[in-house]
Amino acid sequence: MNKGLIHVYCGDGKGKTTASMGLALRAIGSGMKVVFLQFLKGRQVSELESLKLLPNLTVLRNNRDYGFYNTMSNQDKIEITKLHNENLLKAFVMIESNQCDLLILDEITATYRYQLIDTKAIDNLIINKKPELELVLTGRNPDTLFIEYADYVSEIKKIKHPYDKNIAARKGIEL
Numbered sequence: 001m002n003k004g005l006i007h008v009y010c011g012d013g014k015g016k017t018t019a020s021m022g023l024a025l026r027a028i029g030s031g032m033k034v035v036f037l038q039f040l041k042g043r044q045v046s047e048l049e050s051l052k053l054l055p056n057l058t059v060l061r062n063n064r065d066y067g068f069y070n071t072m073s074n075q076d077k078i079e080i081t082k083l084h085n086e087n088l089l090k091a092f093v094m095i096e097s098n099q100c101d102l103l104i105l106d107e108i109t110a111t112y113r114y115q116l117i118d119t120k121a122i123d124n125l126i127i128n129k130k131p132e133l134e135l136v137l138t139g140r141n142p143d144t145l146f147i148e149y150a151d152y153v154s155e156i157k158k159i160k161h162p163y164d165k166n167i168a169a170r171k172g173i174e175l
Helices: 016-029 046-051 074-096 108-113 119-127 144-149
Strands: 006-010 034-038 057-060 102-106 134-139 152-155
Touching: 006 016, 006 144, 016 034, 016 046, 016 102, 016 134, 034 074, 046 057, 057 074, 074 119, 108 119, 108 134, 108 144, 119 134, 119 144
Parallel strands: 006 134, 006 152, 034 057, 034 102, 102 134
Antiparallel strands: none
């Protein structure tokens, strides 16, 4: 039995989600079962089309886009928190039933910081992680708990980004 470790992909640069997907691809290639749980993001993006083609991969995410936290209404915050907790519960069931070897919590850092999820459940997942579970946490400004328990911490730093030149997200590259 392999020991599962905790990865944190953080920073203000592009590529945190992409890095986690690269690890998912490697894990699936070795026969592992992957659950990709994406928070905050709800709009259709191209990588989801690719993920649908992969065996042993379950994607859990919002069914609509709520936008950025600072533009959400109080009702939006209530709804998105409910969706996040429902998806987290589904992931927990998959972990307990041995249907998940690698759990990716994409954009968990902001979700956790803005309390758009049951933070105690996330704390418990990290602190009492099943020994064989591989866990990935992505996003900007991770909580100190995430860093403390992580075995890998990779910071992706922005040097330049097309957004700085008002170049919109492009299909197949950012979308």
